[in-house]
Every structure is written in C-alpha cells, then in structure tokens.
Amino acid sequence: MERQAGELFEEFQELTASEFFRKNKQMLGFSGKIRSLTIVFHELITNSFDAAEEAGILPEIKIDLQRLDKDHYVLKHSDNGPGIPEDYVTKVFCTMFAGSKFRNIQSRGQQGLGCSGCVLLSQMTTGKPAKVTSAYKENGKIKAVEMVLKMDVKTNQGLVLEKREVEADKTGVQIELHFKDVSYSLSEQGAYEYIRRTMIGNPHSKIIFRDPTGHKYIFKRASDVIPPLPKEVLPHPKGVTADDLIFMAKHTDKRRFRSLLTSSLSRMSTKRVNEIQEITGIDLNKRPKDMQWDEAERIVELFAKMDFMAPPTSGLIPIGKEQIEKGMIEILNPEFVASTTRKPVTYRGGVAFIIEAGIAYGGDSGRMVGEQRKAEIMRFANRVPLTFDQGSCAITEGLKSIDWKRYGIRDMDNAPITIFVNIVSTQVPYLSTGKQSVAPEPEILHEVRQTTMKIARQLQKYLRAKKAAKEEALRAKVFDTYVPVILKEAANLAETEVPDYQPVLEKVTRRAQAELLGEPVDEE
C-alpha cells in the first residue's frame, strides 16, 4: 500500500543540539564509566586553566570528589579564574555550541561543548541541577552570584531555578555536579592519572584534589610564571581552503577582496596580492561577496605554488624547557631529566606547530606494573594530556620508531623512564572525534623523533658516564689482578725468572685511564 509523501512528513521535526547530544552522548566522549569521569575532569580543568591564564592569573583549582553510592558521585570543582559575568553563566553551562574559543588561537579546549556537556551528563544520569557560583570583577569590584541551573534540552537554553547574590573576596567559579554511571579509577585512563599528567604539562598551576576515600592530594606549583597568553594568529595562505576563503568573504566588513586577503591572512602583502591578481587574472578589487568559488579555488591553488614565509609563531606558546623540567622533577623526582623545545615548523604546508619533549629517568619515572617499573609515554596537545586512543597517535608512533638501543636503553619497555611530548599548535590535527590522538603527519612524526632523539642523547651521555665511573674502578682491579699472574705464567713458559713488572703495570693502568676518558693513548 503506497503512501504519499505528505503523510510521511507529518512526523518531521527539528532537534536542538542539546536534544541531539542527549541521544548521542558518546559523541561527547561519554562512553564507559571511567572514561566519562575523566572527560568531565578534562573539560572542567581545561576551562579553568584557559580562563585564569587569559585573565593573567596563576591557576589554582580545588576538586572534591565524593562518592555517595556505588556509581553516584558529587563533584565540586572551583577555580581562581576571573569568573563568569552573570549574563553568561547559563550560556557557558547550559548551551551547546556556545563559547569564546572559535578563533584561530592555541587553546586547550575548542569545541564549545565542554562545560555544557558535563551539565548534560549530570542531568541525564541524576536529574539533579547544577549549582554554580561565579565571582567576578565588575567596574573593579567583586560581584558574586550563586545559581542553581537546569538545562532545557528542548530549547538548548539554561533554566535558572534559584539565584542569589553572595559575598566573595576573590574571583573564581565553583560548580557542583552530581553524576551516576561514572567511575573513579587509578588506572592509566582514570581521573587521578589525568590530574597527575596535567600537572606535568602545567607546572605553573596548583591542584588540590580530595579523592573519594577522603585522601587529599596537593599538587604544588613548580613554577610561578604564567605562560604568556597566545595571540590570535591570522591563518597562513597554505593552510586555508577555498571554502575558508568564501566563508571569510561572506562574513567580512572589508569592501574589497584585496583588503580582505591582506587583513585576514598572514604573510599576505600588497605585493603578493598584486602577483595573485596578475597570475590569476581575477579582479581583486571586487567586493568580497562577489567572489566566486572557482576564483577562490584558483587562488588557493596558486597559494600552494607560491613561496610564503613560514606562518608567524607568536601565537604558539610552548611550555618551555625550564618549565617542563620543573614539572617533571616535581612530580617524578627523577635521577635524571632533560627536555627541549624545538623551533616552530609547519605541517600540510601552512600550519605551524612546535614539538617539545622531556625525558625523566629513575626515581618515580615510569609506571609501576606489578612489581616492575615500565616505560610510560605522556602525550600532550597544547598542555592537555591525551588519555585515549594512543595506538595510532603520531606521538606514540614517533617514539616507538626510535631505535632506543642506540641510546643505551636496551629494553625500552621495561626501563624506568617517563617520556613527555607536547605538541603546540593553533590547529592540532586530531585523528578522531574525541581529540585523543594526533594524526601522523610526516612533519609531526619527524619532529617528534628529532626532539626526542636529541634529549635521548643527553640521557645516553648520563647513563654512559654513570657506567664509566663504575668501570674505571673495575679496570684498575683487572690490571692489578691479572698482570702479575700472567707474567709469572709467561716466565714459566719461557723457563726464566719473573721480571720486575711494576713499571709496566703502572703504564697500563695509566693508559687504560686515558682511554676511558677518551684521551689519546700513546701507542708503541
């Protein structure tokens, strides 16, 4: 029995983003009990960090995780950031796709889903509202408001259930959320390990964490330097697509396409624009809105052929050698640590990135598995620990491809080593939705290898010196023991007296020392 189209479309409807993600929470990373909780920690911590740093404040976060029942937790998360103005509180916590991080800027979070996603998960699993206190400065004075919020998924808006002004002596945001169907775990993918790694990547921050058993961990600040704020950088010509150009053209306030190009792209001089006009024959004086797709496409094709200066890297703020080492020493208490931050380079022709890496050896480096310490790899993107999907990540792949034996590490997997790698970029090329692994672009693989190999050589030097010291003692003993008996036996063989061998013994000992220290040996 055939039915007409009209009938069939009676049930047609549109969903809001909140409704959609309510049905598809795994798209927000909420799949599995342990992972779900780690994602919540991740979203709240990165948000607090970004806010504090943007406001020029050394981040300090207090987290209190209580277990009420088997799978039921209450999470209190408070920061010392600049706070959220009252008007924006519901948007930040209750509206999907709302945020301030949609620019071409190096930042930890990026999707505009983080905080509202946590509230959605809380509400879906417990029905409880979120309690938010925001203290912020307005006209130089601190104002604080406490709100109880629910998310209305039908409209993708927050509903304020309660609101009252409160007293506060410093700025910051506190949020209290209930969760069910999540689980706190000490495993490598659990919330605790997430915090520990976060501290290594962010030694300028302080986190006080009370776990469900009531144990209080204080992760101290290893450095008092607030990282400089990353600047927004104009996209590099080699990094834009035709669609990007058209999108810019549609939303610009420039009157001419040429001025759009120079003002919206980096490394784009008037001279270059003239060249483009000449080669493509496109009239760049036309209004941006009149730009055609095929014209945009021809321009992008030309970009690929032109030489541009590498993208400006003022937007990239690495952690830096000193800070990385401070962080690793604070957390791992190693016997040796080395780190380095490379110069910026680009992948896919125009996206700038920096790789920095650190190695810690001995002490608490590595991960205890049973009785033994095993090597561990800590991956970071813009200081954020990457916890899942390590298999296909450029960082893992780069590190695994290194021939560690060349650096004096015979059995890499079972060495007491922690390797830290951070990729810094305005556009980290993630492999998957969850942003948990970095695509193995050839340039990134190359940098990860080079960076790590450089510090591995330092580790090798350290290990070698340690071994050499041991050996020197051994060698002196070897000569003392063997020279007399061998000469006695040789005399026996020659059927003669044992000669005075003291001068020869001294000679060989001297020579052996010289050899050990790499000095020239006098050959006879």
Add this chain to the structure above:
Amino acid sequence: MERQAGELFEEFQELTASEFFRKNKQMLGFSGKIRSLTIVFHELITNSFDAAEEAGILPEIKIDLQRLDKDHYVLKHSDNGPGIPEDYVTKVFCTMFAGSKFRNIQSRGQQGLGCSGCVLLSQMTTGKPAKVTSAYKENGKIKAVEMVLKMDVKTNQGLVLEKREVEADKTGVQIELHFKDVSYSLSEQGAYEYIRRTMIGNPHSKIIFRDPTGHKYIFKRASDVIPPLPKEVLPHPKGVTADDLIFMAKHTDKRRFRSLLTSSLSRMSTKRVNEIQEITGIDLNKRPKDMQWDEAERIVELFAKMDFMAPPTSGLIPIGKEQIEKGMIEILNPEFVASTTRKPVTYRGGVAFIIEAGIAYGGDSGRMVGEQRKAEIMRFANRVPLTFDQGSCAITEGLKSIDWKRYGIRDMDNAPITIFVNIVSTQVPYLSTGKQSVAPEPEILHEVRQTTMKIARQLQKYLRAKKAAKEEALRAKVFDTYVPVILKEAANLAETEVPDYQPVLEKVTRRAQAELLGEPVDEE
C-alpha cells in the same frame, strides 16, 4: 596583568549545528578520502530505502559517479521513493538535526545528520550547490520541483538559489552533488563493496551503479517482497532511565502519571501501575509535570526488580531466511548456502533484538586476496552494512570465538566462505560515534554464536557429504588395486599359488561401503 571577566566575554558567541560540524566534519564520519565517499553512499542509500519502504514501494536506486579530476567527483543519486514535499526539501538537505527518524523504531539511519551532512561536505570541498529534483504526489497527482540549494551554515538553513517546476511521470528524489577530497575505491571499505553488501542485506531492492570508469553494474532484485514496515514500539520498562521518564513526563499530554506510564511504556498494565504505587508509595495520580527525579529513579529501580513480559517484537522486521538466501545466491553464486533467523530476545534487560545469519560456501563467496579466496565477514545492523571498526564489534568477536574446526573448516581464514550476520533492533547498541560496530553485550554475543553455529552445522553436513562421495569412489579403487597385488605377494611369500580372491574382494568392497554409510559392519 589581570583582565576582568567582562572583557574576556566580549568574544563569546553561539554556533549553529552547521557551523559546528563545518569545523568538526570528522564527527560526521568524514575522515579519510575513501571513508568519506562510503559514508556519502551510505547516507543517501539508506535514506532512499527508508523512504521507499515507508511508502510501500520496492526500492530502485540509480547511482552515477563521475570523476572530473583527480579527487573531484560528481555523484548523481536518484530513487523511486515517494519524493519530498517542496516545503521539506531544504530542511532535509540543508538543516542539521532535522528528520523524521527520532522515534523508537527500527530504521537504517537515525541521526538527522545524514543528507545535510553530505550537502555540507560537498559545499565545503567544492563550493558547489546541490541540485535536487523531488517528484511527489499531492492529492493524487504527481508534482515535481527542481531546486538548486546551498546551506547557510550561519543559520543552519537552506538557501534556494533556483527553483522551477518540472514534469515527472513517477515519484522519487534525485540529488546531484560535487565532491573533492574523496576517493572511489574497490577495497573492503570502499563505496563499491558497500553497495554489494547492501544488496545482500536488501534483496528486495535494485541498484544500478555506473562507476567512474563508465562501467555499469546492475544489481538485480532477488525478491519482490517489500519488507513489512516496522511499527513504532513503546519502550520496555527495563529499557528506560530516570531521565527518560522525566523527559516523557515533561512532553506528555496525559494528565496523570499513571496514564503516562500505561500509554508510554509497553507491558505496563493498570495492575502493574497499582503494584508500583503500592511498593514505592508514590502517588501516581499526580500530574506528570510534578514527577520528581528521585521518584522517577525509584520507579526505574523497581522496574529492574519486577518481572515483565519480554518486549513486543512487532517492531522488529528481520530480513528472513528466504530473503537472505536469495540475496546471497544472487550476489555470491555459491555452491552451498544456509541461513536462519532467530527468535527475538533482549539485552540489558529490556531491548529486543533479533540475530539472523547466513553462510555461503564456494562460488564467489569469500574475498579474493591476491590469488586466494579468504573468508569474509559481512556485518549488518538493520540491513545496513557495517564497514569500519570491525575489530571490537560483537559480530566479529562472536564469529571469531567459534571453533570452526568442529564444523569441518580447518583453516577458517583461508576458506571460500562468506558469513552474513544482521542484528535487528530498535536500539542497536553501537560502540562508537560512527555507528560502525556493535557493542559486545553478552546476550548479543551469545545469539551471534548460536545462530551461526546452527547454520555451520548444516555447512558441515554438506561438506561431509561432499567428502564422503569423493571417498567412496576412492575406496572402491583402493581395494581393486591393492587386493590382487597383495595376495600375489603373499602367495609368493608363502611359496604357493595365488588363490581365487574374487569373493574376498567383493566382501571387502561391500563392507567398506557399509562402513562409509555408517551401517553396521559384520565382523568376523
């Protein structure tokens, strides 16, 4: 230098779903050139199937894929479905989160992202608009309209660039899209294989596909039976969460919670509602909107303890044994085929599902790898082929855990076998965002194994009979050859004449036959 919160929120903005997915297209499954194109095929084909079947029409799809340039393709996709009323065309193709499939119904697609996602990808990679022709019946007459559409990502709405009425003699939708950055491949994860598998899961459909080389594949219909339309089924009490109850309560038009329960859940009688009221002490006469979270939670907890009839399965429409075999015969031309459809059962306490499986052996079964045919597993969910992430899928896991040697397949991996498994459910528990693998719920694993083992026994019987026939011929020959020469040699050994051995020869041949057929052998 500290900055105030107000300053920081100047750049705060909200995105539409389209804007969001423009920046995060990998969340729609568009990652990698081959995969992107396969996902496009998948979205368009499933949409056409669902539409045709809902309207009671045997689906017929024509696909024409042209390659204009290295990575540049034009895809023309047309179906014989009921068409889309003019007013809905832009919504279907240009609005994210819009669709008619958000009910608790067995369907192929489900997210409201499919068609609009394809248009977004086309537009992002080529800047070209989509060309859609929709022919549909209105008041019994066919009306057809051709539209050229763009998606306005800023508003998540379609922009009609051109529109004109056209002539049409039957209903259906045709869409023409340009793509770059995609790739047509014959690999297991490519578009061609996707169609081939689709045909096995949907033997009642017809697809005519012209590939980029101009070769025209006609996948003929193996069956003329339109599958019955799945009915919407009320959720089973064991399958709902507290959040679901609250959500229902909020959007119902019932006046009392008790009537909400009986009308919104299956297997929920008045007697049951009274029980619930008695045990929980909750007044179920109250208005749905007054239902508190903890009350909903207590009701759900009680559901878990109560015995309910299994969920109604009228909503589940399997392909069916006959249809599966027709499909496999049509496409694989095997020397042996067997299939079976199991009775519905439930997982996680309340979600009904059906597993059906088929095995084809010989002919074109299996996959050519180099010179050799290897076993292939075809996974389906509600008739839709699952192409990616096979590793962790319940179907793969279930099949791999079978001891194939017990069924006469010594080297499973290298056997000319195709195994087909389809899971039918209103809620297939997908593992990942891309809906490409089924979570290994214990009940599903169990069903996959049982179903497959049942038909594997039939295959074993077939293989055994085939082998036995071969052996019988062989045995007769063995006796004919050996008995005379052995007796000659024995006579030689005994230094005597060769006796007349005809009777003995007949005797052994008779006995061997009996043995082969499992009949009792007369022992001396």
Add this chain to the structure above:
Amino acid sequence: MNNDAKLEAKLNRKNIAINKLKSLGETIIEDVHQNKVPALRVPSRGTSNIVYDDIKRHYVLGDRYGKRSLGNVKQIKKIGQMVYTANFCKDLVAREKTATLRELYYISEGWDVDFGDQQESNIVGEDLEVTLGMTREDLGLMPEEDGASVYGKITLQEGDIEINALRAGKSGYTISPTIDEVEFVDHDVKRVIAVETMGMFHRMVQEEAYKKFDTLIVGLKGQAARATRRFLKRVNQELKLPVYICNDGDPWGFHIAMVIISGSAKLAHVNHDLATPDAKFLGVTASDIINYDLPTDPLKDIDVLRLKELSKDPRYQDENWQMEIKKMLKIGKKAEQQSFSKYGLEYVVDTYFPEKLEQLE
C-alpha cells in the same frame, strides 16, 4: 662353542627367520581359502601396552593386539607393505645379506605398495619385528649407525677374521650392526666399563685404564646403539663380565645408562635381547658432584622436567636412584664426565674410578 656348533646356530637362526616370514604369507592365503577377509594380528606398541616387568627388570610388550585387515582402507596399505617387506627380508636372509631401513625405503619404489616416507617404512619394519617376534637384525634389516668403540683384551671373530680389540688402533674396535654374527673367541679382562663420550674413552686408553682395571673400555658415543646394547648384554651373559656405566652427571646421562640396564619402552618387543639388568651405573652421580666438588652447570628447565619424569619412571624406583634424583634436584646442578679434569687429566683414572669401583664391587 666349537665351529660346528657355531655354524649350526647360525643356520638355525637363518631357518627360523625364513620360516617365520613364510608363515606370514601362509596365514593370509589360508584366510582367502576359507573365504575370510585376511587380517594380521600385530602386537600393539602403544604406550598402554608397554609394561615394566619387575621380574625381568625391563619393559616388555603386553598382550594387546592391533589388526591389519585387507578389508579396511586405512589398513590395506599397511598389510601390503608388510607382505612386500617380508618378501624382501626373506630374500635378504636367504642370500645372507643385509640392508638398511633407508635402502628398504628406496627399494619399495619398485613395489605396487610403496612407502610414502621413511617414517612409514620404519613403522612397518617394527610391525614385522613384533609380529614375528624377531629382531630386525635377524631379518637382515640393519641400523645405519655403527655401535660403540671397544678397547681392551678381547678377541672376536667376524666371519673368518679374528680381531684383537687391543690391536685395532687407538680408537679401538667398532661394534658393527651385525654384532650377532660375531663370536667371542678369547678375552683376558675382569669387567667392562662403558663411558658416554669418546673424550673419556681416549682418556682411559691414554691413561691405560684397561691395564689398571683389567677392563674393556666401551665408548658409547651418547645414547647406546642397538648393536652396543646387544654387545654389552652378550659380554655380560656369555662371558659373565660385570658391566659398569659411567656417563655425564645429568638426567640424560642417567638415562643412557638406564636404557642399557633396563631397555627402552620403544623397543619393549626386543628388550629381552638388548637389556642388561645386571649392568651398574657407576657415575657421575649427584653424590659424586658433591663429594668431588666438581665444576657444574645449573640445571636447565628441561633438565628439571626430565629428572621429575625419571623419578616417576618404574625403572628408577630403586632407593639409590630416587635418592640421587632428589639430590640433583636439590643442588640444582649437573656435571660432565670430563669435569674431573679440574684435578688434572689423570685424576679420573687414578682416583675416581678406583674409589667408585671399590664401592660397587
């Protein structure tokens, strides 16, 4: 035995072999005449049919049989191979020739029922042995491998040649596979000492152990060949000489000795011809390792496993063996024969052997 007696014995052996082979054919032909499907009963050599005989002190076959029927597709080829092989052997014995199993395998190329591989022909050879109750040497099928080297005052006769094992070179007389055709003519020794390695053999020759101990020296070269075991049994039985075995001090050395003493499970059907139950294990024991403070290697996993197997083996149930196995497991060490050289090359002959022989005799 005088020469006539010898000749008679030899002829006798030959006739018995030919008759037994002939009767195999007769059984089959007789079955055909009686219109029965011919079948041969072959004593089973499966582990469950191999029994340790406490009285005989070696393994023997039990009384279970397998069938080779002309009416069974799987067995018909085997029965064919047996008949062909029997004919081949009958010819060998009649012509007083021998052949190796390898040659048998290649010869079968010309048969209507040939062997698929060497393994198959070996099994049929054994089938014939157990079915007829004769050793394969009796049937003319010789092993490839030569037996041990023998040094010392013994005179043997092979055919019409007399050999003095003190005058056959420093490496001594080599026991050939046809040892049963060798006669002991004369000897002037009081005992036999068999050693595992040729290194030790040469040491003993060099240190004149044959004079010091009035002994034959037998260099086993590892696991003793069938011919060697037959030789040791014959010198023990016919010449009433005590036999001592000195091997490496590890489970493998123990077992080389034990196979000489009590036979192997695999050859249960011919152990009555091969085992020398009165032979004695002289060393190296775990006690020796401790008492002589020998240089050792740690036991490997496989050594430990093997020792534990031995401790359950019926042949090792005697108290002494049990004690030595336990002791070795406890110290976790093994030692080679040659490790006595730690105390100088002569030590083993000058000190170790005299002390141990005194203990045992």
Add this chain to the structure above:
Amino acid sequence: MNNDAKLEAKLNRKNIAINKLKSLGETIIEDVHQNKVPALRVPSRGTSNIVYDDIKRHYVLGDRYGKRSLGNVKQIKKIGQMVYTANFCKDLVAREKTATLRELYYISEGWDVDFGDQQESNIVGEDLEVTLGMTREDLGLMPEEDGASVYGKITLQEGDIEINALRAGKSGYTISPTIDEVEFVDHDVKRVIAVETMGMFHRMVQEEAYKKFDTLIVGLKGQAARATRRFLKRVNQELKLPVYICNDGDPWGFHIAMVIISGSAKLAHVNHDLATPDAKFLGVTASDIINYDLPTDPLKDIDVLRLKELSKDPRYQDENWQMEIKKMLKIGKKAEQQSFSKYGLEYVVDTYFPEKLEQLE
C-alpha cells in the same frame, strides 16, 4: 721411512712444538725487560682475512693481524688464557699426552685466568694454532670426535701395533684423532673411495667393492672430521692414491666433498695440512639424478639458498661445478646416495661406481 727416521721425525715435531710454545713466553718477558707493554700479534681469522689461494687451491689466511695487549682490559684476559694454555700444551707435548678442548676447559678451573665458557677456550686454542703456525693436534689438543671408518687392504702402525684395515671388523678401522702419529706400513690398493654415510660404507663392504675396485672404503659419517681430512691428504700425498668422494646429491653432500678437496674457510690456517686438492667428487651429481632417474626429494628453500651461495663460492668456480649447481637448481630436486637401491641393493656397486670411475679416470 725406516724406524729411526720415523722416531726422529716424531722427536722433531715434538721439539718444534715445545720451542714455539716457549718462545711465546719469551716474547712477553722480553717486552717487560724493555719496559714495553707486552702484546702478541695473532693472525686475524676474520672473513676479510681469509683468502682463496688459486695456486694452492684452498683457503689460506691473509697477512692481517690482531693484537692481544696486556694494556687493554678486553685483551688482557685473552692473553692470560693464551699463556696458561701454552703452558698446559707444553706440558702435554713434553709428556706425550693429549687432551680434549673440553678437558682444557675444565683444567682451566684451577688457573687464575680461567675460561668463561667452552666457546672461549676453543677460540684461545685456535689463537694459539695461528699464532704459532701449528695444528692443535701438534700441541696435544685433540678433537673429541673420531675420524672416519676405513676398510680395505692397508696396514697401519700406531705406536708398536700394526693394524690391517681389512681385518679390523666389518666396520673397519677407525681413524683416531692422533692420525699424525700413525704410519702407513703397507697397502695393496689403487684408489680411495670416501662415502658420506655408513649405510653406503656397509653396502660397499657387503658387495665387496674393496675387491672389485682395489679400493679403500672410507665412511665419512657426514662432514669429514679433521683427522679424516688429514688421513685422506696423507694417503693422497704419501701413497699417491687418487681419492674419490661419493656423497648425497644435494648442496650439503657437495660441500662435504669440497671441504675435503679445498679446505674450509674456518680452518684457513691449517688447510695446508688438511686439504686434498686432487681429490675428486664422484657423485651424486645433478646429472646422475637425471641419467639414473633416481628417486628424489624436492629442494627445500634452504637447499636452494645454499646452492646459490655455493655458486658464488670461489671453490666452485670450475665449469663442471657451475654446471651441476645450475642443473640441480633447474630440476629443483635432490637425491640420496642410497636412492640407487631403487634398482636393487647391488646396483650402486655393480653399475654406478664402475661407470662413474671410468668417466673420471
């Protein structure tokens, strides 16, 4: 040689060995007197110092040296081991005794510079050989393994014992490691045929090949031991007897022959004493496989690999070898010596050997 000359030659060998060993000690002590760090120059045995000598037709060592210095931590232990071993050997030679490498290893337990494992003591043994330019047999260090079996009309003298290899038993006379102390007293043969397996050896004895071909039969037992190679060289040189080698028809059989003919790379420093460049490979060749239609096995991957290696080996550059290797690769098959039994046990002696000898002589 008469007896006096023999004795003198023997004493001479003994004195040379002792003097060479002594001078090793003297070099070291002299260095100390001159206040130099003592060091020994040991000819390198690395592959790059092993050269095929076209004139001598075998591998020889080149002129590269390595150093063992008392001033080098890694070398000091080696030099110590060498000196201790030299003293041990000097004592052996002086007392006219021999020891195996295994015994040397255990003896070293009492030294101040002992060996970590057998491998180490083997290497030092070789170091001593090349440094002094003497074989280790000259230094009293004997291999464990006995040499080949010899059957046929030859009389040898070991010490004061005369041995007739036709009267030493069916398995013949066993070449002992001390072959250099054996004198050839008398013989009545025209040639020597060496065969790879004892199965073939016994076949030849049984079929009286020694009579038919006036030949010595030598049973190599696989890869020829040093003593066997020395024996073959000596019969070839001293008795001017042509030597023929008949092995399995596969790369391994080829190479067993080639090592007898041209020596091995590993023993380049003693090849002048071991190689018999005039010895000839009789079979089984790839041509034989085809001409005699022998039962074969397919070449395995490793066989093919080995054949390809051989084809590049300088010892195989002769036209005939190249042709046979190519042919074997082409037919992809190999055959064993014993596969001639396909035509009956006697065929190999009655037909194959006469035909092949005629071709070669």
